Amino acid sequence: MLRPELHLPPAPLLIRAFVAASPPLSRLHCFGALRLDRARPPPLRGKPSSTLRASASDAAMARAPEMAQREVAQALEAEAVARLGPRLLPSAVPADVAEFRNGAGNAVGSLDVRRGAPGSSIDFMLQSSLHCKVPNGAIDITSILIFLNASTDAPHFLMELIQGSRTSIVVILDLLPRKDLALHPDYLQKYYENTQLDRQRGKIDELPQARPYLSPSLFVRSAISPTAISISIDCGQGGECNLEEIVRGQLATVAKEFLQIWLDSCADSTAEMEEAERECLLKRDQTVRSKSIEVDLTANLPRMFDPDVSSRVIAEIRKAFGVQEP
16 A cells, blocks of 8 residues: 555555555656567546546546556566466456546556466456556556466466656566465475576666665565565656666566566466365465455545446455455
């Protein structure tokens, strides 16, 4: 959850709990090996409710702009869908949740959820983006989550890019562990040491513009892995072009490699577990999901969007997460 005093709107995603206290905007924020098409994002598909009807100029104002971070997310989403193929069901998100905006016309979001097919280890894949204008600029948040079910204990995949200015961005990229790593050194070795995830983290850490992002939330620190990329990249005044080069270059390459490692090491993984072990796994997953909805969505999304919009979005995310309304 982003602190209200920072005037940063939250996004309707699990990882909002993973940026529980975001830094000020000044710290938030040529293609590299991964070349991305700079195509315009698709137009909004959702039909606004009667309370959200706006003029053509309002709709244009609310459209999310083209951004390097969205190009990276679109490329990763396409790679995941191509690799997972029939293990993903078609999206069943209603049109008025797939694309949504507020009545003021200064915030627009999108949400896509694809559940795993029967017999698949995939629980769901969630992709979301948020663009919100604020007095001193705009906040843009793009996220991809791929959660596995209890047929495996392999980590989940998550990426979130949080841009608070034209020259700075916060990056959170991880294979989210589903076991206590201190109690399961074999798990640590299999998914984090053998895959050499630390080498990927080092490629971002070595950037002179990168600084560690340390969440003040102890829950967050206990939930992410020791190989997680959790940094802010600040290119300074006038550094907009430099930031785009980094996002499309080093960041895109590392994000693609993280996803590739997850697809190779986790997506096809299965595990024989005793019933008690499986229950512990499910309890851990449920705690993370419930925490994000409790702390973030119900408290913050209604501050950005009209009640009917926020309730629809929250309901779809609860459905994806398997979390019942209290």
